[in-house]
Amino acid sequence: MQTTRDRLVEVSSDLFRRQGYVASGLKQIAAEADAQIGSLYHFFPGGKSELGAEAIRRSGAMYGMLIPAVFDPAPDVAAAVRDFFAGAAEHLVETNYADACPIATVALEVSSTSDGLRRACAEVFESWIAAGTERFVAAGLPEGIARQLAIGMLTALEGAFVLARAARDTEALRIAGELTASTVERTLAEHLEHEQSSR
Amino acid sequence: MQTTRDRLVEVSSDLFRRQGYVASGLKQIAAEADAQIGSLYHFFPGGKSELGAEAIRRSGAMYGMLIPAVFDPAPDVAAAVRDFFAGAAEHLVETNYADACPIATVALEVSSTSDGLRRACAEVFESWIAAGTERFVAAGLPEGIARQLAIGMLTALEGAFVLARAARDTEALRIAGELTASTVERTLAEHLEHEQSSR
DNA sequence: GTCTATATCTCGATAGAC
DNA sequence: GTCTATCGAGATATAGAC
Numbered sequence: 001m002q003t004t005r006d007r008l009v010e011v012s013s014d015l016f017r018r019q020g021y022v023a024s025g026l027k028q029i030a031a032e033a034d035a036q037i038g039s040l041y042h043f044f045p046g047g048k049s050e051l052g053a054e055a056i057r058r059s060g061a062m063y064g065m066l067i068p069a070v071f072d073p074a075p076d077v078a079a080a081v082r083d084f085f086a087g088a089a090e091h092l093v094e095t096n097y098a099d100a101c102p103i104a105t106v107a108l109e110v111s112s113t114s115d116g117l118r119r120a121c122a123e124v125f126e127s128w129i130a131a132g133t134e135r136f137v138a139a140g141l142p143e144g145i146a147r148q149l150a151i152g153m154l155t156a157l158e159g160a161f162v163l164a165r166a167a168r169d170t171e172a173l174r175i176a177g178e179l180t181a182s183t184v185e186r187t188l189a190e191h192l193e194h195e196q197s198s199r
Numbered sequence: 200m201q202t203t204r205d206r207l208v209e210v211s212s213d214l215f216r217r218q219g220y221v222a223s224g225l226k227q228i229a230a231e232a233d234a235q236i237g238s239l240y241h242f243f244p245g246g247k248s249e250l251g252a253e254a255i256r257r258s259g260a261m262y263g264m265l266i267p268a269v270f271d272p273a274p275d276v277a278a279a280v281r282d283f284f285a286g287a288a289e290h291l292v293e294t295n296y297a298d299a300c301p302i303a304t305v306a307l308e309v310s311s312t313s314d315g316l317r318r319a320c321a322e323v324f325e326s327w328i329a330a331g332t333e334r335f336v337a338a339g340l341p342e343g344i345a346r347q348l349a350i351g352m353l354t355a356l357e358g359a360f361v362l363a364r365a366a367r368d369t370e371a372l373r374i375a376g377e378l379t380a381s382t383v384e385r386t387l388a389e390h391l392e393h394e395q396s397s398r
Numbered sequence: 399g400t401c402t403a404t405a406t407c408t409c410g411a412t413a414g415a416c
Numbered sequence: 417g418t419c420t421a422t423c424g425a426g427a428t429a430t431a432g433a434c
Contacts, residue, residue, distance in 0.1 A: 004399080020308045022221040025427060036401050037429085043399090047429065098311045104361050108304040109219045111364040112297045122365040151362070151371055152378040158361045159354030162303050165310040166321040172350055179351040183378060186385065203417085225410060235419050236411085242417090246411065 005043045007033040012055035013062075018098045020105040021052055021117070052106070053120045059102035060124030067131040077139040078185045081153060085177025088157065089170040097168050100161035128154055136184075141191055149184055156180045204242045206232040211254035212261075217297045219304040220251055220316070251305070252319045258301035259323030266330040276338040277384045280352060284376025287356065288369040296367050299360035327353055335383075340390055348383055355379045 002010075011033040015024040026048055030037050044051040070087065074080035092100055107121035132150030137143060156176040163172035201209075210232040214223040225247055229239050243250040269286065273279035291299055306320035331349030336342060355375040362371035 018311050020219065020221060022219060023308065023312070026429085027426075038401055038431095039399070041429070096311075100307075105304075105307040107361055107365040108299075108307060109222065111367075112217050112295075113222070118365055118367075122367075125362050125365055148374050148378065151374045152355070155358030155362060155371055155375040156351070156354050157358065159356065159358030162306055162357045162361075163324050163350070163354060166306040166317055166324055168310075168317075168321075172354055175347050175350045176354040179347065179382060183382060224408070226408080237413095237419055238417070240411070247409095 004033070004035050004039050008035055008040055008043065008051065009055050009058050012051055013059040013102055016052070016055055016106050017059070017100070017102040021109050026051075049114060049116060052117055056103050056106060056117065056120040056124060060127060063102050064124075064128050064131055067128065067135065071135045077135060078181045078188070080135070081181040081184050082177055084153075085157065085160070085173055085180070088161070089164070089173040089177075092161075092164060092173070093170060097165050100165055101158055104158050104161060125154070139188065141187065145187060145191065149187060152183060153180050203232070203234050203238050207234055207239055207242065207250065208254050208257050211250055212258045212301055215251070215254055215305050216258070216299070216301040220308050225250075248313060248315060251316055255302050255305060255316065255319040255323060259326060262301050263323075263327050263330055266327065266334065270334045276334060277380045277387070279334070280380040280383055281376055283352075284356065284359070284372050284379070287360070288363070288372040288376075291360075291363060291372070292369060296364050299364055300357055303357050303360060324353070338387065340386065344386060344390065348386060351382060352379050 008029060012024065012029050015029060015032070026037060026040060029051070030040050040051065041047065044054070066084070066087075070084045071077065071080040074083055088100070092098075103121050103124055106117065107125075110117040110121070129147065129150045132153055133143070133147045136146030136149045139146075141149070156179065157173075160172040160176035164170055207228060211223065211228050214228060214231070225236060225239060228250070229236050239250065240246065243253070265283070265286075269283045270276065270279040273282055287299070291297075302320050302323055305316065306324075309316040309320070328346065328349045331352055332342070332346045335345030335348045338345075340348070355378065356372075359371040359375035363369055
C-alpha cells in the first residue's frame with residue numbers, strides 16, 4: 001500500500017513534468033494526492049523545496065530505469081537508441097504531448113533561482129549519463145567515447161522533447177533519434193577499425 | 200529612444216529566459232521596466248498572455264539573428280556549427296549560467312496549459328529551423344537533408360542548454376557541438392560522394 | 399499522523415482620477 | 417498615456433485541536 005508521503009511525492013513528480021515547478025501549487029498537490037496541507041508539512045517540514053527535491057530524485061530514479069529496460073533486450077546499442085526515441089515519441093503522443101522529460105522543465109525554471117533544486121536536477125542528469133555510458137562501454141567503446149555518446153543522446157532527447165511538445169509533432173524526436181543512432185553506428189565502426197589496425 | 204511598451208517586452212523576454220513565464224510576475228516586469236501596472240494593461244489589454252506572446256516573438260527574432268551572424272562569416276558550415284556552440288557556451292558562462300535559450304523554459308512550462316503561447320514558441324522554433332535549413336542548403340545539401348541537420352543542431356543545442364545550466368558546466372555544450380559538427384561534416388562528405396558517383 | 403483554520407503575501411486584473 | 421488603489425483568488429506557511 002502506498003503511503004500518504006509516497007502519494008505526495010508521486011503527484012508532485014507528475015505535476016512538475018506537465019506544468020513545471022512554479023505552476024504546481026501545494027494545495028493542488030495535496031488535493032490530487034488526497035492529503036491535507038498539514039500532512040504535507042508534517043512529512044516535508046522544509047516545504048515546497050524539500051518536497052520538490054525529493055520529487056526530482058524520484059522522477060530521476062524512475063525514468064533512469066528506462067535505460068536498462070530499453071538497452072538490455074535490444075540486439076545492439078544503435079537499435080536501443082532507436083527504440084528509446086521511438087518509445088519516447090509514442091508515449092508523448094499517448095499523453096497528448098504532456099509527458100516528456102520529468103525534470104527538464106524544473107531544471108530550466110530553477111537553475112538560476114534555487115541552488116538546491118538545481119543540484120538535484122544535475123545529479124539526476126549525471127546518473128542518466130552514467131547509466132548510458134555503461135551501455136556504450138558494454139558495447140565495446142572506451143569510457144571517454146562512451147560518455148560522449150551518452151551525453152549526445154541525452155542532449156538530443158531533451159532538445160527534441162522541447163521542440164516536439166511546442167509543435168505537438170514528433171518530427172524532432174524522429175530526426176534526433178535517427179541522427180543519434182547513426183552517430184552511434186559510425187562511432188562503433190570507427191572504433192572496430194582502429195581495434196583491427198592495431199593488432 | 201525606447202518606449203515604455205518596448206521596455207516592457209524586453210524586460211519580459213529577459214525574465215522569461217532566466218526564470219520562466221510563471222515565476223515572472225507582472226509587478227516585477229513593470230518594476231524592472233520602470234513602468235506602472237496601468238501602463239502594462241494599456242499596451243497589453245490581454246494581460247500577461249498577450250505580453251508573453253509578444254516577448255516570445257521578440258526573443259525569437261533577436262536570437263534568430265545569431266544564425267546569419269555566425270554562419271555567414273564562417274569558412275564552412277561545420278565551422279559555423281562549432282562557432283555557434285562555442286559562442287553559446289561562452290555567453291552562458293559570462294551570464295553565470297542564466298542566459299541560454301530565451302524561450303525553451305517558457306515552451307516547456309506552457310505547452311500543456313496555454314495553446315496560444317505554445318504556438319508562439321512553435322513558430323519561433325520553426326523560424327530558426329528554416330534559417331538553419333537555408334544555410335545547409337547553401338552549403339550544397341538537398342532541402343530534406345538540410346532540414347534534418349538544422350533540427351539536429353537545434354535539438355542538440357536546446358538539450359545541451361538544459362544540462363549545462365543544471366550542472367553549471369559547459370561539458371554538454373562542448374560535446375553536443377562537436378558531435379553535431381562531425382555529423383554535418385560526414386553528411387557533406389557523403390553527399391559530395393554521391394554527387395560524383397552520379398556523374 | 400491527520401485535519402481545519404488562518405496568517406501573510408503575491409498573483410493577475412480592474413476602476414477611475416488625472 | 418500614466419498612475420494609485422484595490423479586488424478576489426491563490427500562493428506558501430503556521431498553529432493547534434484531535
